[in-house]
Amino acid sequence: MTDAQALPAPPVAAKRPLSRTHHGDTFDDPYEWLRAKDEAEVIGHLEAENAYTDERTAHLAALREQIFQEIKGRTLETDLSVPSRRGSWWYYGRTVEGSQYGIQCRAPLASPDDWTPPELAPGEPVPGEQVLLDGNIEAEGLDFFSLGSFEISNDGDRMLYGVDLAGDERYTVRVRDLTTGENLADEIPGTFAGASFSPDGRFIVYTTVDDAWRPDTVWLHEIGTPVEDDVKLFTEPDERFWVGADFTRSDRYLIIDVGSSVTSEEWIVDAADLRSEPRVVWPRSEGVEYSASDAVVDGEDVLYILHNDGALDFELVRVAASAPQGERSVVIPHRPGQRLLGVDTFRDWGIVGYRRGGLPRLGMLDYADGAVREIEFDEPLYSVGAGGNPEWAPPLLRVGFGSFVTPGTVFDYEVATGELLLRKRQPVLGGYDADDYAQARVWATAQDGTEVPISLVWKRSFGDAGATPRALHLYGYGSYEHSIEPGFSVARLSALDRGVIFAVAHVRGGGEMGRQWYEDGKTLAKRNTFTDFVDCAQHLIDAGYTTADRMVAEGGSAGGLLMGAVANLAPELFAGILADVPFVDALTSILDPSLPLTVIEWDEWGDPLHDPEVYAYMKTYSPYENVRADVQYPRILAVTSLNDTRVLYVEPAKWVARLREVGADALLKCEMVAGHGGVTGRYNSWRERAFELAWLLDVLGVADAA
Structure with a gap:
């Protein structure tokens, strides 16, 4: 629809007076009422947003189905992973055509000396195969199913698995006897992901979270005993730190990890005596991160420790x-x-x-x-x-x-x-040939002279990238020292085969170019992340790869913050912006220590609650506060999930409402039964990505190309 008069009217969120004041600054926040997740009016508004998005994208139904079928048609639906050897078994996963979820299996070794994984044919019977967990059976009749823990005991007789049925990343752990196929009476609710058996199989070590969804306590459960009798092995009172625990590969130690974004500490427990007092490896020191792994060298028990104590890019010691x-x-x-x-x-x-x-x-x-x-x-x-x-x-x-x-x-x-x-x-499937595609890396010069890498991939039949301007899909993240690696995507082929260039801007705040790259894109240097992305977009235009009316930007979570920020900084450079579970009400969230993860996040963004400089700085870039009335925004699609505990649905809901105030063409799609990772089930996930790609291709003007 190009005729503005033909567009349906969008939902209008009510404006209710509310203000917050920090460090002498008062901000009016009339959409904060949307945070009341359990209120019928809020759910009604989200459902109205979904209905509006459905209506606005109805013309893309055929394209969505085509892209879904392309993803499906390129995927070997009945397939197996490469088996991994553990103990007396080969462990692997397989999928079956028409089934949403994977099936976890194992088959016996041919001999104790067998280290060559069997070549298992998809769809054919596997000699001696034992099905351990069929996700399709476990998820039958459910709208959401996510596996957060899965492990087999060393003797191969028992399996533990943790399941989330809502999307809030709280898992219930159960234990199954693999000789009988029956579940034991043990059931541990409210755990975090990553529970594990002790080496002797007698115990389960698991972690729970506090009210702010921070993993803070490690527990020891003896199989066959009541959960109420579980032993607390370790708890961390400092709200800035997460806690986790796992056994070393040697099975000699349980290592309890305690960490914030900038500081870490590890504690060792002898695996033969799990109730013994943990002993610290190195006492925590602000800004020092380390991790330990055990070995035996020349008959001596040693720890290899990777650390950054006086070593920005880390060193390894023994x-x-x-x-x-x-x-x-x-x-x-x-x-x-x-x-x-x-x-x-x-x-x-x-x-x-x-x-x-x-x-x-x-x-x-x-x-x-x-x-x-x-x-x-x-x-x-x-x-x-x-x-x-x-x-x-x-x-x-x-x-x-x-x-x-x-x-x-x-x-x-x-x-x-x-x-x-x-x-x-x-x-x-479908005749894919890697030689039909090309990849390259180019460099953009940022405002301060820093050279920022951009990775590109395109289909050769449309000509060399940069020879003539083409539709371009620019992706970015730039936080937590997380690197966006050059990885393959079946779904991406649907865009490449329509002539779209896919690019990744490796902006500061990520980890692509070392620790300093991260340091230069966090806290009071965070704006570098956003200006780097803008500079990368401008470079791609100036170098002839694309034009502003043929470029769409995408980012998710913290990358969604990036999307919101660049929409305010340089709306003229993009035809569209796709923001997945976007962190666009960042200042509101980071000011509230009662919200999930807020205190932990202060190491990444700064503490605006107690530091006026951080408050003022964050207010200059937080997308919600900086929506502009003096510009024309590109088309925007924000995708979120009602049960997301990492980036709450209310952030994009408020952002879209504010964007509409200034005339932006913004859509909100809220999954009503999902979490931070979106829907579950592979076919559901393919349809979700097909929805996003259809919108993206429509914005780029290549929806009809094949």
Whole structure:
């Protein structure tokens, strides 16, 4: 619809007088009443917003269905993951055509010396297969189903699983006897994700949250005893810190992690005596982050500790496990610009993850001399990581690899020879050929002279990117030192095949270029994140990749804050903005310590409640407060979920109401049974993404292209 007179009237949220005053500044907030989630009027307004969005996008129904069918048609619906060995079994997941959820399975090893995963054919019977958990059965009759914990005991006889049925990320843990298939009487409600068995299988270690949804307490549950008798192993009173717990791969220790955005502390408990007093590895020191992993080197129990104490991009040291605060032996020294990300220890060697040149890297760590042997890949842009390695002493390392053009690939790295053994590449049906697509990295110059990387992918048949201006989809995030890696997406092909260039602006606040990149995009430097994105968009226009009327920006969560900020800063650069679960009422949320996660977030954004400088600074960029009446906004689609505990639905609801006041064409889509990650079930998720892509393609003017 291009005729404004033909558009239906949008919902109009009532304006109710309410103001807040901090540090001598008063802000009028007439839409704050929308926070009352349980009020019928609020639900009615959200339902009216959904109805309006449905009406405004009704003309895209055929395109949505086409994109959904494209995603579905490119996906091998009946498929299996590459099995991972643990104990006497190969563990894997499989999917079945027509089923929403995955099925967790296992099959017995052929022999104790078998380290080559079986080549299982999708849809064919697997010899000795045992179905452990069928998500489709568990989710039958439910609108929402999310698995937050899943683990098998070391002896293979029991399974624990934690389920969220609302989207609020509070899980009920249950235990199943795998010899009988029956659930035990044990049932632990209200847990956080990530419960685990003790090595002997007698206990479950789990975490609970406080009223602000902060994981704050670690508990020990003895299987077969009442939950009321569970033992509190550790609790953290400081509201800035999260708590988690897991056993080391060696099964010798339980490590309790305590961390904020800038400070961490770890406590060790002997796995053979879980009721013993935890002992601290290093006492917390403001601004110092570290993580420990155990090994045995030359007969000595040691901890490898990755830390940033005087080392901005981190260094790796080794200490005695019996005296971790004693002498440190430097294994990998601090190298500015090479950000050490993590170390994972096995019996005979370790694996180190790090970033260099804007890309993730993996290296094998030799315990004897501390040498790191990098695992090399031959693509200019890629993502890589180690995963699916539960065994303590394997001869192989499981590695996941992918890029914008290479579908997700699983290798086993043979440690003795350095050979990468291809186990599986994600099938992409319909004749996909990676050579039909190209990827590249270009650089934009920010206002302060900083060079900001931009990753690009496009289909070659439409010509080289930059040869002529084309429709372009620009994605950004830029918070929490989180890096947006060059990864493959089946859904993205629906845009690329219509001539759209996909780009990622790796703005400051993320972690792509090292720790300083993050520091330069947080707290009182946060505006760099937004201006970097604007500068990247301007560069893509100036360099001939696109034009302002053919570019759509997208970001989610903290990236949704980015979207709201750039909409206010440079609305003229974009035809549309897609904001997923957007953090657009940031100042209101960060001022209220009673809201989920607020106090924890002060390390990322600053504390506007107690610091007038932070308050004034955040008020300059928080999207809701800075909606402008003197500009024409691009088309905006905000997507949220009623039960989201991380970014509350009220933020985009208020933002859209305010945007409408100034004449913006803004739509709100609120999933009424979902959480921060949106809907569950793969077909539901595909339809959700098809909805967003159809809107995006319509804004870009390529909805009819094929």
